[in-house]
Amino acid sequence: MDFQVVIDRSTGIRNRRRSWTVFTILALVVWPVIGSVIVGTASVRAQPPETQKSVLGGVYTEAQATRGQEAYRQECAGCHLDSLGGADMAPGLVGEAFQKQWTDLTVGDLFERIRISMPQDSPAHLSRQAYIDIVAYILKANDFPAGSSELSHDLAMLKQITIVAKTVGPAMAAH
Numbered sequence: 001m002d003f004q005v006v007i008d009r010s011t012g013i014r015n016r017r018r019s020w021t022v023f024t025i026l027a028l029v030v031w032p033v034i035g036s037v038i039v040g041t042a043s044v045r046a047q048p049p050e051t052q053k054s055v056l057g058g059v060y061t062e063a064q065a066t067r068g069q070e071a072y073r074q075e076c077a078g079c080h081l082d083s084l085g086g087a088d089m090a091p092g093l094v095g096e097a098f099q100k101q102w103t104d105l106t107v108g109d110l111f112e113r114i115r116i117s118m119p120q121d122s123p124a125h126l127s128r129q130a131y132i133d134i135v136a137y138i139l140k141a142n143d144f145p146a147g148s149s150e151l152s153h154d155l156a157m158l159k160q161i162t163i164v165a166k167t168v169g170p171a172m173a174a175h
Ligand code: HEC
Pocket: 072, 075, 076, 077, 078, 079, 080, 089, 090, 091, 092, 093, 098, 101, 113, 114, 117, 118, 119, 120, 121, 134
């Protein structure tokens, strides 16, 4: 080994070896990083067209909201009031503050939040269908338009519906 080094020093080969070492490190470390960035960018571009829609698109039916209203009156109004305006510790479920709170989240998030934690005094005891009907009623009370098909309680589908803030309508005027 020592012998080799001596030869290298005397011929200058060692320096050349060092620059090969640097090149090899570049090749092994830097290229994969650059490569993965390029591949990453390509896979972002290759994503399928947007399937996301919003609550402005008519995602529940009037009949569903009417069912939801009955369930809401029995299960929720005791704390959140018939007007959905909220009282004491229970926050309002209509109007600007509520919509801002939920903007950019999805109907799936709202559904899960309600299903898991409400009614506060006995959470998760309603059927999924009853919970999604109540969500439809909350959307209607917030003046989001009804449409021709019901909201299903399929979470993956609900996650594709974004909540957006809307100018506040009559539901808030009653508050
Ligand atoms: C016993 C009283 C009570 C009942 C009944 C009740 N809630 Fe609540 N709810 C609360 C309280 C208190 C909070 C605030 C504390 C919290 O977030 O857990 C709340 C929070 C919420 C929130 C979160 C609001 C926000 O903007 O973050 C939603 C949504 C909600 N309730 C919906 C419902 C629905 C729908 C029902 C009926 C299925 C219901 N609640 C029944 C007391 C109640």
